[in-house]
Amino acid sequence: ETGVTQTPxxxxxxxxxxxxxxxxxxxxxxxxxxxxxxxxxxxxxxxxYSLEERVENNSVPSRFSPECPNxxxxxxxxxxLQPEDSALYLCASIGRRRARLLERETQYFGxxxxxxxx
Amino acid sequence: xxxxxQNSGPLSVPEGAIASLNCxxxxxxxxxxxxxxxxxxxxxxxxxxxxxxGDKEDGRFTAQLNKASQYVSLLIRDSQPSDSATYLCAVKxxxxxxxxxxxxxxxxx
Numbered sequence: 001e002t003g004v005t006q007t008p009x010x011x012x013x014x015x016x017x018x019x020x021x022x023x024x025x026x027x028x029x030x031x032x033x034x035x036x037x038x039x040x041x042x043x044x045x046x047x048x049y050s051l052e053e054r055v056e057n058n059s060v061p062s063r064f065s066p067e068c069p070n071x072x073x074x075x076x077x078x079x080x081l082q083p084e085d086s087a088l089y090l091c092a093s094i095g096r097r098r099a100r101l102l103e104r105e106t107q108y109f110g111x112x113x114x115x116x117x118x
Numbered sequence: 119x120x121x122x123x124q125n126s127g128p129l130s131v132p133e134g135a136i137a138s139l140n141c142x143x144x145x146x147x148x149x150x151x152x153x154x155x156x157x158x159x160x161x162x163x164x165x166x167x168x169x170x171x172g173d174k175e176d177g178r179f180t181a182q183l184n185k186a187s188q189y190v191s192l193l194i195r196d197s198q199p200s201d202s203a204t205y206l207c208a209v210k211x212x213x214x215x216x217x218x219x220x221x222x223x224x225x226x227x
Contacts, residue, residue: 002163031213042219043162043206050213090161094213105150105210109161 002108003027006091012116015081021113023074023091029108032074034066035090037112043090049074081117088112121145122209124218132226137194139221141207144188150210151183153192155203156220162206166192197225 004025013019023032034046048056049068057066063085065077074091094107125140139153150169154162168174168181168190180193190209194201202225207218 033215043217045215045217048213055213088161092215094210094215105167107152107164107210107215109154109163112161 002110004091004093004108004110006089006110006113008113009111010114010116012118013078013081014118015083017081018077018079020078021076021089021091021115023076023093023110024072025093025108025110026072027093027095027108029093029095030071031094032068032071033092033094034074034076035092036087037090038087047076078115081115083117086115086117088114120218121216122207122218124205124207124221126221127204128222128224130224130226131197133197133199135197137197137201137223137225139192139194139205139207139223141190141192141209141218142188143190143207143209143216145209145211145216146185146188148188148209148211151181151190152208152210152215153179153181153190154206154208154217155201156206157203194223197223199225199227201225 007022031050036044046060047066052068067075090112091110122143131137153166155165156162166181168183174181178195182191204220204222206220209216
C-alpha cells in the first residue's frame with residue numbers, strides 16, 4: 001500500500017454515462033497527477049495539480065474533466081466517453097520528504113481504475 | 119525526440135544473472151530520476167530514486183546516473199523470477215514527470 005487510494009478499482013460504462021474516478025492521499029503531498037495507460041503504450045500524463053491549482057492539461061479531450069477540491073482529493077469526471085478511452089487510469093502524488101539537509105521528492109501511484117467503455 | 123527513451127525489450131536473462139536497463143533523457147535541467155517496476159495488471163511501484171551523479175545501491179538494485187551524458191541505468195543483480203516485470207524510467211523536472219515506454223524483463227528459471 002502506497003497511501004494513495006483510488007475508487008472504483010474497476011468500472012464499466014456506456015458511452016452515454018457519466019461517472020467519476022476518485023483519488024485520495026493523506027500523505028501531505030502537494031502535487032497530484034492523472035495518467036492514462038493503454039495496453040502496450042507508455043504512461044500518458046493527463047493532468048497535474050500543484051497546490052490545488054491545475055498546472056498542466058496535456059491536450060486531453062473535454063470529455064475528461066478533473067477536479068481538485070483540496071490537497072488530499074482528486075477527481076476525474078467522465079462523460080460521453082469513447083471505446084478507445086478504455087484504459088488503466090492512474091493517480092499519483094508527489095510530496096517533499098526531508099532526507100539529511102536536502103529535500104527529496106517521493107512519489108507514489110494509486111492502484112488504478114481499470115475502465116472499460118462499451 | 120522523445121523526452122525519455124529506454125532500451126527496447128523484451129530483455130530475457132537467466133536466473134542469477136545481471137539485468138541491465140538503460141535510459142536516456144533529453145532535458146538537461148532534469149533534477150530527479152526514478153525507476154519503477156510494473157507487474158502486469160498492476161500500477162507502477164517506485165523501486166529506486168537517484169539525484170546525484172554516480173551509483174546508488176539498494177539491495178540487488180543499483181542505479182547509475184550520469185547527468186553529463188543524460189543517462190540513467192538500472193542493474194538488477196542475481197535476477198530472480200519475481201523480477202520479471204516492466205521497468206519504467208521516469209525523469210522529473212519541477213512538477214512534471216516524463217516516463218519512458220518501459221523495458222519488459224523476463225527472468226528464466
